[in-house]
Amino acid sequence: MKKVILDTSFLITLTDKAREHHDTACRYWEHFIEHNIAMYIPTIVVSEYHIKGPIPNYVYNQCILAPFNLDDAQAAAELGP
Secondary structure (H helix, E strand, C coil): CCEEECCHHHHHHHHCCCCCCHHHHHHHHHHHHHCCCEEEEEHHHHHHHCCCCCCCHHHHHHEEEECCCHHHHHHHHHCCC
16 A cells, blocks of 8 residues: 655645645645545644644544654654755
């Protein structure tokens, strides 16, 4: 099964109709759903998004929460440039 990890910018663009690339984010969202691509949201993304407000339920209904702890942060940093 294919998987994607959604970041804060994507979620903000998906949920904010005023954002420049909102339509593109919606098309990606629909593509992920139509092709049964598992969508993961790291808990750090939840905390970043939540500064602006709660993530809509329709997002949580389609996504899998992924923990993001110290080990995850260090592994992610090692993927960098």
